Each structure stands twice: as structure tokens, then as C-alpha cells.
Amino acid sequence: MRLLINIIRYYTACAATWGSWTTCTLEGTRIRTRQCSTEIESQPGDCFIDCFAWSTWTACDTSPIVADQRQTRVRQCANGAETAEQACHSSTTVGTTSDGWYRAGNGYEYIFMANLKDHVGAIEFCNALDERSILASVGVRDGTLVSETTTSALGIPANVWRYHVGATDIFEEDTWVFEDGVVLRTSQIDWGTSGSNVQQPNGGTNQGCMNFFSPASVATIPGASDTACSDETPFMCERVAL
Structure with a gap:
């Protein structure tokens, strides 16, 4: 009984709220701290990356x-x-390929699809286009490339303000799994802002798939956005260039 009391006292001795997690290290670890009455406590954690x-x-x-x-x-x-x-x-050469894809400077090619699909439908459509094709992933994580792949060369209309890209956190909230296998925490992603000045992500567990706010639209600040996986929007496919 005394041991149990001591354990309870240990975990309830500091009522301060834990601070934010630090950026993940290359070893996949992070820490957070809180200020208690006499000392600063730290707590290690895994990044699940x-x-x-x-x-x-x-x-x-x-x-x-x-x-x-x-x-x-x-x-x-x-x-x-x-x-x-x-x-x-x-x-x-960066530019449009003979079959209508846009070759970017990172060795990948992109094509914008204006037809409306939910997230799963967009994945299936991209996969069916070409054996190398997936819902855009690499281009979403590279800030320089994002600018390049959302130019007029891709033909994104000005009235399209968001489109599906290849990431979801339905398996674990705030852990985003991309179509190419890369896993990132929410804090490692460049998020956009909607026209009503709402910073993304803002949907919690109700919005488990990723859209991208288009620079072609004046209604948003470009960047990633969380959305319901059932939302039907345009989308972007990506493939390795040959």
C-alpha cells in the first residue's frame, strides 16, 4: 500500500501542463518539459516516424x-x-512531356486532374494512369517544388482552391502517412491557411486526409490542409520520370 501511495504521489506531485514536443531528431526521439514547483521535469517520447x-x-x-x-x-x-x-x-528538361505530364526539377512528373474524386478514388485513378503513378507525395513535402508544380504549366484553374494529395492520418491522429511510404508528424508539414484566415489543420479526427491549397487561387495561402476523406475534389498525380 505504501508503494502505491508513493507512486500516486510521484505522478500527481506536479500539476503543471506539459509543454509542446520538441522537433524530432534523426533518431526518431523527442522530449517535452514542464515547470514544477522546484525543478523542470522532462519526458522523452518516440516520434513514430x-x-x-x-x-x-x-x-x-x-x-x-x-x-x-x-x-x-x-x-x-x-x-x-x-x-x-x-x-x-x-x-x-523541365516542362511538359509528350503525354501531357509536367516534368519538375526533382526527377518527378506531375499531372493535375480536374475531375472530382474522394481520396480513395483519387488514389485509384492515379494508380491506373501509369504503373509509376501515385497520388502526389514527394512534391507536397518540398517547399521549392510545391511552387514549381503549382504553376500555370499544370493548368490549375484559378477557381480551384484545393485538391487531393497523397497523405492520411486515419491510422493515428497527427501522424501522416504518404503514398510513397514516408511518415511525418503534423509539426513537420507546411500547412496553409484558408480564405477565412483559418490555420490548418483544423479538423481533428473528422478530417483524416490531406488536400493542398492552390497558389492559383486568391482564396487561400498555399500549403497543406486536412479534409474529410469522403470530400470530392480535383487531385494531382505524381510519377518518377524516365
């Missing part, structure tokens, strides 16, 4: 492309660093 975002691809020699040349990228995961590689593209 399998892998951080990929780095950008290494540069290719484009004058001309060297035969069999390859480029690489890396990401830090819970079990160590992962490396991916691919052949350098025969053409690295």
Missing part, C-alpha cells in the same frame, strides 16, 4: 548524359540510412 523525407537526387552530367550514369538520394530511417538510385534521364 519510420523514415524521414528523401534528399534531392544527386546531379547528372547533362552535357551530354554519360552512358549508364546513375543518380542517388538518401533518407534517414529508424533502422538506419536508406539509399535509392535510378538511371539519369535521357532528357532533364
Whole structure:
């Protein structure tokens, strides 16, 4: 009984509210603190991140492309660093491809679809377009790329203010799983603001899928937004360029 009393006293001795979690380290850990009467208490925690975002691809020699040349990228995961590689593209020119996709500077191609789909429908549509195609993921996490892939080159109308992209937190609130397998916490994502000056995300467990506020619209500040997975909106597909 005395042991139980001591345990209860220990966990109720400080009534102060815990502060915000720190940014996750590359080892996938974080801490938060609170000020108690005589000392500052700290609490460690896991980030539930399998892998951080990929780095950008290494540069290719484009004058001309060297035969069999390859480029690489890396990401830090819970079990160590992962490396991916691919052949350098025969053409690295940014612009529209022959089949209507927009080739961005990161080695991926994008296409905007104006037809309305819910989140699952958008995933299925992108997957059916091409064996390399997924609902846009890499381009959503790269601030520089976001600007590039939301230009008029993609043909996004000014009246389209949001569209589906490939991430959801339906499995665990505030842990966003992207279509390419990357997992990020809410604090690691650049969120947008709606025209009524509402900072995203703001839907809690009722809005478990990700939209993106379009820079083509004057109604929003560009960035990610949470939305109900059943909402039917336009969407953007993404594929690795060849």
C-alpha cells in the first residue's frame, strides 16, 4: 500500500501542463518539459516516424548524359540510412512531356486532374494512369517544388482552391502517412491557411486526409490542409520520370 501511495504521489506531485514536443531528431526521439514547483521535469517520447523525407537526387552530367550514369538520394530511417538510385534521364528538361505530364526539377512528373474524386478514388485513378503513378507525395513535402508544380504549366484553374494529395492520418491522429511510404508528424508539414484566415489543420479526427491549397487561387495561402476523406475534389498525380 505504501508503494502505491508513493507512486500516486510521484505522478500527481506536479500539476503543471506539459509543454509542446520538441522537433524530432534523426533518431526518431523527442522530449517535452514542464515547470514544477522546484525543478523542470522532462519526458522523452518516440516520434513514430519510420523514415524521414528523401534528399534531392544527386546531379547528372547533362552535357551530354554519360552512358549508364546513375543518380542517388538518401533518407534517414529508424533502422538506419536508406539509399535509392535510378538511371539519369535521357532528357532533364523541365516542362511538359509528350503525354501531357509536367516534368519538375526533382526527377518527378506531375499531372493535375480536374475531375472530382474522394481520396480513395483519387488514389485509384492515379494508380491506373501509369504503373509509376501515385497520388502526389514527394512534391507536397518540398517547399521549392510545391511552387514549381503549382504553376500555370499544370493548368490549375484559378477557381480551384484545393485538391487531393497523397497523405492520411486515419491510422493515428497527427501522424501522416504518404503514398510513397514516408511518415511525418503534423509539426513537420507546411500547412496553409484558408480564405477565412483559418490555420490548418483544423479538423481533428473528422478530417483524416490531406488536400493542398492552390497558389492559383486568391482564396487561400498555399500549403497543406486536412479534409474529410469522403470530400470530392480535383487531385494531382505524381510519377518518377524516365
